[in-house]
Each structure stands twice: as C-alpha cells, then as structure tokens.
Amino acid sequence: xxxxxxxxxxxxxxxxxxxxxxxxxxxxxxxxxxxxxxxxxxxxxxxxxxxxxxxxxxxxxxxxxxxxxxxxxxxxxxxxxxxxxxxxxxxxxxxxxxxxxxxxxxxxxxxxxxxx
Amino acid sequence: xxxxxxxxxxxxxxxxxxxxxxxxxxxxxxxxxxxxxxxxxxxxxxxxxxxxxxxxxxxxxxxxxxxxxxxxxxxxxxxxxxxxxxxxxxxxxxxxxxxxxxxxxxxxxxxxxxxxxxxxxxxxxxxxxxxxxxxxxxxxxxxxxxx
Amino acid sequence: xxxxxxxxxxxxxxxxxxxxxxxxxxxxxxxxxxxxxxxxxxxxxxxxxxxxxxxxxxxxxxxxxxxxxxxxxxxxxxxxxxxxxxxxxxxxxxxxxxxxxxxxxxxxxxxxxxxxxxxxxxxxxxxxxxxxxxxxxxxxxxxxxxxxxxxxxxxxxxxxxxxxxxxxxxxxxxxx
Numbered sequence: 001x002x003x004x005x006x007x008x009x010x011x012x013x014x015x016x017x018x019x020x021x022x023x024x025x026x027x028x029x030x031x032x033x034x035x036x037x038x039x040x041x042x043x044x045x046x047x048x049x050x051x052x053x054x055x056x057x058x059x060x061x062x063x064x065x066x067x068x069x070x071x072x073x074x075x076x077x078x079x080x081x082x083x084x085x086x087x088x089x090x091x092x093x094x095x096x097x098x099x100x101x102x103x104x105x106x107x108x109x110x111x112x113x114x115x116x
Numbered sequence: 117x118x119x120x121x122x123x124x125x126x127x128x129x130x131x132x133x134x135x136x137x138x139x140x141x142x143x144x145x146x147x148x149x150x151x152x153x154x155x156x157x158x159x160x161x162x163x164x165x166x167x168x169x170x171x172x173x174x175x176x177x178x179x180x181x182x183x184x185x186x187x188x189x190x191x192x193x194x195x196x197x198x199x200x201x202x203x204x205x206x207x208x209x210x211x212x213x214x215x216x217x218x219x220x221x222x223x224x225x226x227x228x229x230x231x232x233x234x235x236x237x238x239x240x241x242x243x244x245x246x247x248x249x250x251x252x253x254x255x256x257x258x259x260x261x262x263x
Numbered sequence: 264x265x266x267x268x269x270x271x272x273x274x275x276x277x278x279x280x281x282x283x284x285x286x287x288x289x290x291x292x293x294x295x296x297x298x299x300x301x302x303x304x305x306x307x308x309x310x311x312x313x314x315x316x317x318x319x320x321x322x323x324x325x326x327x328x329x330x331x332x333x334x335x336x337x338x339x340x341x342x343x344x345x346x347x348x349x350x351x352x353x354x355x356x357x358x359x360x361x362x363x364x365x366x367x368x369x370x371x372x373x374x375x376x377x378x379x380x381x382x383x384x385x386x387x388x389x390x391x392x393x394x395x396x397x398x399x400x401x402x403x404x405x406x407x408x409x410x411x412x413x414x415x416x417x418x419x420x421x422x423x424x425x426x427x428x429x430x431x432x433x434x435x436x437x438x439x
Contacts, residue, residue: 029297054403070313080415090425097258152401165326236415240415244419250430255429
C-alpha cells in the first residue's frame with residue numbers, strides 16, 4: 001500500500017512539472033517521469049511473494065505448474081512501452097529544436113508573441 | 117557551419133573504435149538468443165542502435181556518412197518490417213490462421229527451437245535498431261544545418 | 264520482507280531525484296539526474312524479477328544522454344535561455360490540484376490487492392502450458408511473439424510511425 005502511494009507520488013511530480021514549467025526541455029523531462037511511474041506501477045502489480053523470473057533454465061527447479069513465477073504478461077507490455085517512449089522523446093526533441101531554430105528560445109510563453 | 121562536424125577528440129575516437137564491435141556482437145547475441153535467455157528483439161535492437169549511435173557521436177556526421185550509407189540502412193530497416201509481415205502472411209497461407217507458428221519446434225533449449233520466434237526476433241531487431249539510428253542521424257544532420 | 268524495504272528505498276531516491284531534476288536550472292545537469300532516476304528504476308526492475316526490462320531501461324537511459332548531447336550542441340553559447348522565473352500563483356494552484364488528486368487516489372489504491380499477492384488468472388494458462396506449446400524457454404518472448412504476436416506487430420508499426428513523424432519535421436524546406 002505504501003509502495004503504491006509512493007509510485008503515485010512520482011507520477012504526481014511528473015504532472016507538477018508538466019503544469020508549471022516554462023522551459024520546453026523540462027516539459028519533455030516531466031513526460032519521461034510520468035512514463036517511469038506508470039511502468040513501475042505495472043510491474044509492482046505483477047509481483048508475487050518469493051517469485052522467480054519467468055525463464056526456464058537447465059538445472060533450475062520451478063514449482064509444480066510453475067507456481068513460483070511472477071506474472072509474465074505485464075513485462076511483455078512494458079517492454080515495448082519503453083521503446084515507444086524513446087521514439088516519442090526523439091520526436092519531441094526534434095520539434096523542440098525546430099522551435100528553437102525559429103524563435104531563438106525555449107520559453108513557451110514567448111511563442112505566442114513572435115510570428116515567424 | 118563546419119566547426120561542429122569533426123566529432124570529438126582523439127582519445128574518444130580511439131575508444132569508440134575499439135568498443136563498437138563488442139557492443140554490436142552483444143546486440144546480435146541478444147537478438148538471436150532471445151527465446152532462450154532474457155533479451156529478444158527489442159533489447160537487442162537497442163544495443164545495435166547504441167553501437168552505431170556512439171560511433172556517430174564520436175566521429176561526426178561527415179565521416180560516418182561516407183562509411184555507412186543512410187540509404188542502404190533505410191532499405192534494410194524497411195525490409196525488416198516487410199519480413200515481419202511476410203512471416204505472418206505465410207502463416208495464413210500454410211495453415212488457416214494469421215501468424216500461426218508453423219515452423220518445426222525443435223529440441224528445447226537449443227537455438228533452432230521455437231518455430232518462428234527466432235525469425236521474428238531478427239526482424240524486430242533489424243527494425244528497431246536501425247530505426248533509432250536513422251532518427252539520431254537525421255537529428256544530428258538537422259542540428260548541423262540549423263545555423 | 265526485504266523486497267518491500269528495497270523498493271521503498273529506491274522509490275524515495277527516485278522521488279528526491281525527480282524533484283531535484285525539475286528544480287535545477289541547468290539543462291545538462293537535470294538530464295544527468297534524470298539518468299540517475301532511470302538507473303534506480305532499472306535496479307527496481309531487477310529486484311522485482313524482470314531482467315529483460317532492466318536491460319531495456321538501462322540502454323534507454325544511455326540513449327537519453329545521447330539526445331542531451333545533441334540538444335546541448337544546438338544552443339547558442341551566450342543567451343539567457345536558462346533564466347526562467349516561474350510564477351508563484353501557478354505553482355500554488357498546481358500543488359492544490361495535485362493534493363486533491365492524491366486524496367482521491369488514496370481511496371482507489373486501497374481497493375487493490377496487497378503487494379505480492381497476485382491472482383494469475385489470465386497468465387495461468389501461459390505459465391503452465393507456455394513452454395510446451397511455443398517451445399521457447401523465455402516465457403516473455405513466447406507470449407509476445409507467439410500468443411500475442413499481433414499486438415507486437417502493432418507496436419512495431421507505432422515505433423515506425425513515430426520516427427517517421429520526427430523525420431518529417433526535420434526535413435529541409437526547399438532545395439538549399
């Protein structure tokens with residue numbers, strides 16, 4: 001229970017950065033923090049007490065019917081979500097560099113006044 | 117406009133040149149052994165991208181463009197996605213269902229086991245790795261011509 | 264249980280790192296602290312028995328530092344892009360809204376099962392019969408590439424489209 005609240009606290013810090021920061025790079029960093037919090041929450045839900053990783057190896061003994069493994073399904077989901085987040089960050093950085101080329105600043109409040 | 121193009125100092129270039137092949141080898145290992153140990157197409161693809169990106173950052177864009185042609189990299193990446201679709205379509209053709217695992221499942225814990233899983237791992241590894249390298253390459257090129 | 268204490272410790276490090284990362288004015292320092300947050304996340308994944316994910320997260324952090332290098336080389340050397348004054352009413356407003364969200368979320372998070380007790384309702388079939396039906400020793404690869412390969416195709420196409428969108432933005436306009 002405490003762990004879920006701490007994980008949600010990380011998510012809220014990301015949203016705070018998204019709401020209050022004016023620097024465009026800080027907004028991109030806040031989006032990354034939100035993504036970290038959500039991925040960690042998925043893996044926290046999927047954990048079992050005294051569980052092992054869902055891999056079979058020679059010489060490793062798993063309980064009957066694989067009772068000791070942690071849940072493998074969210075790990076597959078999160079594994080692709082991390083790489084999609086990387087592609088999204090590359091896209092956002094390219095947009096930010098284009099804005100910097102046109103306006104000369106990263107400040108989002110100055111983007112309304114200049115017409116480039 | 118040419119002053120940021122030559123890459124970094126000599127020490128960085130020598131170190132990058134020595135370690136790039138090891139990182140690439142580890143990336144191929146992760147891709148091919150994806151169904152036996154942890155790894156798979158996505159992690160291996162990221163390692164392949166990392167090997168090529170750190171060469172790009174160390175040597176500068178001009179030198180790398182002469183050695184590694186971006187047009188061929190784009191064709192290879194697109195063929196990775198096309199091969200993925202082809203495997204699915206072949207599964208539909210041979211049996212009645214899309215993406216059915218139609219190759220033979222060999223012995224457990226050998227490389228040639230798991231049917232179509234190693235084939236799809238290689239396709240995804242090519243796709244993801246080269247895609248991220250292309251994204252970085254055009255970002256560096258945009259950055260240079262932005263002045 | 265030591266796992267609880269480890270994960271709580273790592274989460275507190277992450278929260279402190281995230282708060283520092285947003286408050287520091289220098290861009291390069293804040294991205295390096297973001298790298299520290301990602302490293303603790305990778306350790307947390309390793310403790311929670313997900314080695315595949317720990318590898319992916321670690322390499323993701325290295326590539327974010329590469330992006331930071333590209334950003335820092337673009338900026339003009341002398342400019343006042345670092346001096347931002349954030350407005351205080353906006354901050355107080357944001358903290359107030361976030362406290363409301365946190366108090367509402369407490370009632371939702373109370374309904375979740377306790378940490379460590381997980382009913383494998385959907386994955387029961389995957390865990391017991393996965394190795395026999397797919398022939399793969401890595402169950403995660405068996406799930407994402409045999410049972411749910413159509414979703415993996417969709418995700419590969421999403422990554423493709425994302426980077427293509429980035430390339431469209433970076434195109435030179437006209438011939439120069």
